[in-house]
Amino acid sequence: MNRRQFVASLGATAFAQNKKAPNVLFIAVDDLNDWVENFGGNPQSVTPNMARLGARAIRFQRAYCNAPMCNPSRASLMTGLRPTTTGVYNNSDTWRDGAPDAVTLPEYFMNHGYRVLGCGKLYHNSQPDYHAFHEYLPESHPAAEAKAEESHTPAKSAQSHFDWGPLDLADEEMEDYRYVRYTADVLGKKHAQPFFMACGFKKPHLPWYVPRAYFDKFKESDVKLPPYLENDLDDVPKSAILQGGLRDHARVTKNDEWRAAIRGYLAAINFCDANVGRVLDALDKGPNARDTIVVFWGDHGWQLGEKNQWRKFTLWERSCRAPLMISAPGVNAGGADCLRVVEFVDLYPTMLDLCGLPAKAGLAGKSLVPLLKDPKRAWDGAGITSDGPDKITIRTEGWRYGRFSDGEELYDERADPHEWKNLAHRPETMTAEQKKVRNQLATRLPKSESRKKLRPFEQLPKEEKDKVKGKPREGFAKG
């Protein structure tokens, strides 16, 4: 079969009526937790455009990242391999060291006739795997945005990037707008080949500096605090606690800035929502609206004071749950919730299945296409999130079990959605049923956890760094 015939044969399963394989719009959002309309994380969050996408997508309400921070979460999603397999657990790890032979998701699409384009943050800073793209608009912080950030007055609790506040700047001057422009341009054109357009937005990652209009939509005094139990951490293993998160919380509460900080995150999410809306507008108005799959995901959750913790880096629901929506015209009409447990390693096989590409051996996840067709069907899913060897958690529909070097956790999610009562804190008080659940969940964890030492990326010599980064096949885009 020649290449043209091969491309024409793509999409045979899911898109039987269409002649061309479907395009893919792949939207990654940095540090967006479930404070998204229709995901229920915070009813005060304003995300009409994400909701607009949700109205035509299956909204995976129980989607879990496989690592609770940028680099390992994204490396895992893009390679389809678990952190326990690759040993990529930290932001500093050179992820290619852990997965030297992996063909990443964009590269697989490239190898199967797709035109693959990328912009913004798809991988953690400095390790973008450019060679998997025909063209790439790399991350770059506009001078006007940097200047506006400098003249901003820091919050009292500010510490390095942990800060928020309005910028007197137009949306068009913000970094994320560069990615809007590039993506909209691709979506607005007709393409000879099916395309895979990957767009990585950086807000709502810290610092929460966004144009003033977004702050003006939220009043600090109206902000509600998240569900909170003061002595919540008394019954958890010590290594489950993020010490830096405790320090953040002490600063924020001492300075009486809890509401102000939440307002900052809400504003940053609302800004991101506007950008998502612009991309959706470009898709809807352009020639690709009918045959483009949209996949939308946040790379992990975020804590804003729950359990006295801020940021991600922990193995509780707030940190592991992330929004995932898949709109697949022709497969489902969308506008429905899926309550089955899925995890980000499922995305790789799902995308191949949806686009009719040959299945790839050795991937950790399983295709979610059956759930896209019938979101209520039975599904024996589990979300496994790792934060290093001996720090791992597994989530099923009813339970979360965590295993640490210094203890265990078991939460009954139906009775205790905020994970306040660790049933495994005192094993002698566990019921027979709880012990049975714990044992069942423990057997579903990976049998081994990689302890391979990976080189810290920032310490590599320049030529090694450049090799890891690679180059786009046709060069960098300007914008």
Ligand SMILES: [Ca+2]
């Ligand atoms: Ca992130």
Ligand SMILES: [Ca+2]
């Ligand atoms: Ca507790």
